[in-house]
Amino acid sequence: MLTLYGKDYSSRLLLGTAQYPSPTIMAEAVAAAGPAMVTVSLRRETAGGKTGGEFWSLINGLGVDVLPNTAGCHTAKEAVTTAQMAREIFATNRIKLEVIGNPDTLQPDVFGLVEAAEILAADGFEVFPYTTEDLVVAERLLDAGCRVLMPWCAPIGSARGPLSIDALRSLRGYFPDTPLIVDAGIGRPSHAAIVMELGFDAVLLNTAVAKAGDPVKMAAAFADAVRAGHSAFEAGMLEPRDMAVPSTPVFGKAVFS
């Protein structure tokens, strides 16, 4: 069972709600994935409240916990204000904290991230920080009050999958008791399976499902991959060997010559 800030979840997949071909397909993909949470955001309302209202009804109808994000924020101050506004709208203390440091790579500004995490954790937020695989930054985030870490495995939306397996492995080894969710960079179900096999607790993704040829089918495929990877981690995997080793017993083989 996955436990995040004291709440248990049966799914180890967190799914974004952006970029789907239609709201209906988004809702069907969420149903197919059965995620622990769906991520949402806040944007300027231009239609007198109607645009947000329609999305709000759709999200409420899903019956899934929401994880609001601070996507697009470039300073700690912006992220803190956005988080406070998200708390009011979505009536949750959960916040996916993003402080973006570079417009091309969308990599986190880890300094602003730690600063914002301290302020928000002290204000009662349950902070889910989007971070890198850096161990020292991870330590600082835990010191700031985060109880979950969400390292990227490749740049957001890049679909490149885990670029730095060793760094992810050492993060997992270094923080055995902290829930670690790989957020960003997953492109296909095998990528999700790989990080789950490494022992990560969950995966957060969006574009890989939303931009698939059939998002609903892909949502189900990711749910399967996440389950398979996690089960494999629990089962304990065979380590690679240098030489071939016969699987059929050699002892007792008939001799014909």
Add this chain to the structure above:
Amino acid sequence: MKLTVNGEERAVSADTLAALLEELDYEGGWLATARNGEVVHRDARGRCRLAEGDRVEILSPMQGG
């Protein structure tokens, strides 16, 4: 009075944030507001007095990753 609402210049007669939402036809319990970078909670909008040049942000739930 001139304000910047969601990045656009607007000339309005409202003098509180609650009145501004009404004047601009905003409705719904899913809106969040900020004035000059500070959050203004729902129940504080009626006593949030606006001044010339204020920057107001009105946000609502949207798709996110």
